[in-house]
Amino acid sequence: MTLTFNPDKYKELLTAYLPKLIKSEAENEEALGIVEDLMHRERTPEEDELYQLLITLIEKFEQEYYQPSQQNNPVSMLLFLLEKSERIRDDLVAVLGTEDLVDNILNGQEKINTEKARKLGDFFHVESSLFME
DSSP states (O other): OOOOOOHHHHHHHHHHHOOOOOOSHHHHHHHHHHHHHHHTSOOOHHHHHHHHHHHHHHHHHHHHHTOGGGGTOHHHHHHHHHHHTTOOHHHHHHHHSOHHHHHHHHTTSSOOOHHHHHHHHHHHTSOGGGGOO
């Protein structure tokens, strides 16, 4: 007997779980919990579709979030390290000098030069090249 896909049941699952693009570690953990639950049981076709969708969303988030050096994006790396080290924007002000400078860097309006990259590397205890394009 072949199980058929029921769009109404799938709609119910989507409404219950409300999958969306993952933008934070907390959202990622939540999605991973759902996947973990679905992984360890016999899934209906609708659950399998939700399972595949969540895996795709998790993979996209993790590629962007956990492997930022592969993107060679200094601002992404800076934001990643800031969050992982549980530091705040004001800590960057103390390292780089002014709020305007930090805002301009985080908004992509100003590039991180060699001296700023060195300061950030020292601050986060990483290679300064991570902050260079």
